[in-house]
Amino acid sequence: MDVEIMASGRTGFPLLAQRISLSPDYESFIFRKFDRLSARNLLHLEGKLAYLEHKLDQADEQAALPTADNEARRSVRAWEAFEENAANPDRPEHMHMKLAEQVHETLKEYPALEAPKNRAFDVAHNQFYEDINDEFGHTKRQRPLLAGLAECRLEEGNRRDLVAVRRPADKDLLSRFLQDHWIFKV
Structure with missing residues (x-):
């Protein structure tokens, strides 16, 4: 091993990458998935998007108020008006556009x-x-682990908006039936 390091002049990441890449069947391409970090990242993204959605809804409500000027009402209905008005930093559409761009990104x-x-x-x-x-250790209620806008992430009203990051592999029909209908669910 020391001879290999000395001959190539490599060690650490470069040497390990070289060794992994030499496997003809990619058998040694084994890496961490970082499930906990991925889950946390998705939770942060979900929270950020919920916040941006809330702010965008507030901006839409402001533009729809009877006190809103004609340009604000026009901006809600026509992209070109929205884009034109958003170019002016003194107009509310300017912040509205920034929110829309944050959502997009x-x-x-x-x-x-x-x-x-x-x-x-x-x-x-x-x-x-x-x-x-x-005080006796009996469950009196449950509360969500998250607060704020993220608190309602699993409410029934959001059910159609949820996604599964990793779906379990389909098994045979009997296994799927038992998994979905087993009476002793944890």
Whole structure:
């Protein structure tokens, strides 16, 4: 090994990358997935998008008020008016456009995936809440682990808007049936 390092002049990342790349069947291409960091990153993106959605909705409501000027109402209906008015930093459309651009950029990082199965949703729902116990250790209520706009991420109104990052591989019909309908679910 020392001879290999001395001969190539490489060590650390360069040497390990060279060794991994020499595998003809890519058998040694083994890397960490960073599931916890990926989950946290997606939670942060989800929270950021929920916040941006809220701010964008507020801007839309302001533009629809009877006190809004004609240009604001026109900007809600015509892209060219919106873009033209957004160029003026004194107009509310300027901030509205900045929000729209932030949404656009953030959505580039967010995966477009399929909806979760009912069982997976139930598991995620159970993980999302913590028990609040009374002085005797009895559960008196549950509260979400997150607060603010992210608190309602798993509410029924958002059900159609949810995605599953990693769907389990389809198994045979009996396994899927048992998994979805087993009475002793955890």
